[in-house]
Structure formats: C-alpha cells, structure tokens
Amino acid sequence: MALTTLEESLDLDGRLVFLRVDANVPLDNGAITDGGRIRAFLPTLKWLTERGASVVIASHLGRPQGPEDHHLSAAPVAARTSELAGFPVPLIPGVKGDAVWSAMEAMKPGEAVFLENLRFDPRETSKDDSARLELAMEWASHVDACVVDGFGVVHRKQASVYELPRMTPSYAGFLVAKEVEVLEQLTSRPERPYTVVLGGSKVSDKLGVIEALLPTVDRLVIGGGMVFTVLAAQGHAVGKSLLEKDHIEIVKGFLDFASKLGVEIVLPTDIVMAHSFSPDAPHVTLPIDQLEHGPQGADALGLDIGEESSKAFQEAIEGSHTVFWNGPMGVFEFEAFSKGTRAVAEALTTVRGLSVVGGGDSAAAVRALGFEDNQFGHISTGGGASLEFLEGKQLPGLEILGWQPPVAP
Ligand code: ADP
Ligand code: MG
Numbered sequence: 380m381a382l383t384t385l386e387e388s389l390d391l392d393g394r395l396v397f398l399r400v401d402a403n404v405p406l407d408n409g410a411i412t413d414g415g416r417i418r419a420f421l422p423t424l425k426w427l428t429e430r431g432a433s434v435v436i437a438s439h440l441g442r443p444q445g446p447e448d449h450h451l452s453a454a455p456v457a458a459r460t461s462e463l464a465g466f467p468v469p470l471i472p473g474v475k476g477d478a479v480w481s482a483m484e485a486m487k488p489g490e491a492v493f494l495e496n497l498r499f500d501p502r503e504t505s506k507d508d509s510a511r512l513e514l515a516m517e518w519a520s521h522v523d524a525c526v527v528d529g530f531g532v533v534h535r536k537q538a539s540v541y542e543l544p545r546m547t548p549s550y551a552g553f554l555v556a557k558e559v560e561v562l563e564q565l566t567s568r569p570e571r572p573y574t575v576v577l578g579g580s581k582v583s584d585k586l587g588v589i590e591a592l593l594p595t596v597d598r599l600v601i602g603g604g605m606v607f608t609v610l611a612a613q614g615h616a617v618g619k620s621l622l623e624k625d626h627i628e629i630v631k632g633f634l635d636f637a638s639k640l641g642v643e644i645v646l647p648t649d650i651v652m653a654h655s656f657s658p659d660a661p662h663v664t665l666p667i668d669q670l671e672h673g674p675q676g677a678d679a680l681g682l683d684i685g686e687e688s689s690k691a692f693q694e695a696i697e698g699s700h701t702v703f704w705n706g707p708m709g710v711f712e713f714e715a716f717s718k719g720t721r722a723v724a725e726a727l728t729t730v731r732g733l734s735v736v737g738g739g740d741s742a743a744a745v746r747a748l749g750f751e752d753n754q755f756g757h758i759s760t761g762g763g764a765s766l767e768f769l770e771g772k773q774l775p776g777l778e779i780l781g782w783q784p785p786v787a788p
Pocket of ligand 1 (some may be wrong): 530578579580581584602603604605621681683705706707709710711712727737738739740741742762
C-alpha cells in the first residue's frame, strides 16, 4: 500500500492539525547554527495554513532530561519558524495540559503555534507502549488530524510518530513524501551504473546497509574511518587509524560476497596519515601498503583519503547514473582533512542522473564545505531513517501512514 499524502480534496478549513516535524536543529549556546531542518517543513506548514487549518507544530530537540532542561526549549525554533514562514508562530509553554489545550483551541483558522520540546514529556520516547499510548491519546482528543513531516524520526516508535497517527486521520507531509519517493527509486529502480559511496566513522553502523545494497549496486566506493577495517581485512597495517577489529571477519565475508556478485569495490590507494587527531596535526600522504612507514611509524592515524584516491573516487562517481553517498571521506571538520570529502561532493554535483546525500554528518559536511542543496538531486534530512529505509526495513512512522517496503524480487 502506498503512503497517504496530502491531497487537494482534503477539507482542513477550521481543523486543528498536529504537524510532527523534525526541527532538531544544531544549537550553539541557544543559537541555531543551521536552519535547514526548519526550511524543510515550511512548504507543508504553508499548505496547511493556506487551507485554513490551525496548526500545532511539534518536534523534539536534543535529549533533555526533563522539562527543567531550559536550554533545550523549543523557543529559538519557534522564533526561527516565525521568521522563515513570515507569520507569527508563538511557542506554547508546554507539551500537554490545560494551558496547552486552551492555547490550541484559541487559534483561528490559518494560525500556527509551536509546542514545547516533545521530549520534555518522557512518555514521548518511552519503551513502555502504554505510556506512549497515554500521551498520544491526550493529543488525539484535542486535534482533528495529524501530519507527519519529520523524516528524521519515522524509524522510531514514538508517541507523536507512531501512536498518535494511529488514532487520528493522518497524512505524510511533502518532505516525507519526497524522501520516500527518492529513496524508493534507489531501492527499486536505480538507473545504472549505480554507485554507493560509504564513509563515516564506523563500519559497524553500516553493516546492515552494505548487506542490503550489495545485491543491487554496481559499484561500492569506501572511504572515511570505516575503510581502515576494510584495509585491515585485506592485510594492510593501518597504524592508529580507526579500526574495529571485531568486524574484520564480517568485512572479509562482504568482500567475498561482492566479488561473487560482480560488484566492483573501489578502495583508496593512498591515505593522509597524521601525527595526531587535531586540526593542525603534521601529516603525509602514503600508499596503502606503507601506512606505517611515515615519520610517525605505527603511531600515525589516517584522517583522509589521499589525492590519488580522490581522483579515482571522482571517476567512479562521474561515470554513474545513480549515486547514493553516506559518510564523509575524512575528518572534514578539520579543514586540512576535508579534501577527500570535498572531492566526492564535487563529483556528485556533476552526476547527470540521480545523486542522493544521506546521513546527518554527510548533509552537514556538504553545507559546511559551501555546497548548495540544489547542486544535488536530493539531500536526505534523515540519517538513520534513510539508512534503515535502504536496508529494506519497515519504518514504524511510515507503516502507520500506509506505506510498505517493496517485497524483494
Ligand atoms: P553520517 O552521519 O553522515 O551517517 P557518520 O556519523 O557515519 O556519518 O560519520 C561521520 C564522522 O566520521 C565525522 O564526524 C567524521 O569526522 C568521521 N570520520 C570520517 N573519516 C574519519 C577518519 N578517517 N577517522 C576518524 N573519523 C573519521
Ligand atoms: Mg553521524
């Protein structure tokens, strides 16, 4: 069954709509450093208010210990939403309770308010089904419909994402619908050649996605911190680079499986080896069979792919019609070790077919390196959610909106 989406024919005039978004923006001393996640749900918000709905916007923010965690109040998010939407979106100081219900009911058609950080109520994320149900029921008795537009949370069973949509007429917002449409193209009908580029810190985080993707991709390019476990599996010494020893065997298994399937595995041929994990660490570029032969010997650690590897990765990407990229190629947060990530991002912008960037840090990396969102086919707003989607898992927040993962052929 397909996702239930917002249709022109929906009559929302005068209805109270609960809009669950993912406005979990990065904060620095209470100031929002990247408002991308707010911009992402504005089309849905505007569509609803223009049709006369009264909209209660709800999101989580960070991991508060309770309602006393004032520095995680949704106040700055509400303020930025007002600014970007161009109409007032006041914060209601609470998640539930009489003051909240009366503020909601006082709204006129076309108005919007922001609820306080949903995680101020521990029932939102409770492991206890009945606790989540209880909170969802309180909301359900005050709203007429629910719209889920936070793709970053659809892989979680949380009161506002899973239980509430079960109790009210519910719809996917435009952002969620777009994410599902793009990611479905990757799982069911990618134009070939299809290349997946993986990086980031841990190979253990990506085992599920590697396993699920191997049968569908033509080429798998691996860089980032996770590549050292792969290089170690091939018998290379990697110094003090990130290494997950416990996973060397399973990685060997994947390499064999890939060669059986005829999937081309593209690995770096050179690595930038640094003296220490710091922005100004002295570093040298070494071939992969000599990573411990630099001035620092076996104490050096790999913080980026080398120039030769960057070129090879770019060629692999540029010759593809579909590319999915998750995980930076190096420690991009340090300028000196951001070149590999930049090279991959640049190559993605030249892909004529579909290019998709998924993953929280990967999305942050392309923005920090000065790329514009529209240089890519799609930047997924959900890190974990996009990976779980590609793994073929049923995501609770999508299931409740009528969506089923395609059955493997
Ligand atoms: P995403 O959030 O996009 O899925 P990950 O969370 O898996 O990505 O990984 C991002 C992190 O990986 C970044 O903080 C980056 O600094 C780190 N990283 C990339 N390459 C290396 C490396 N060679 N050594 C250590 N950390 C690395
Ligand atoms: Mg991450």
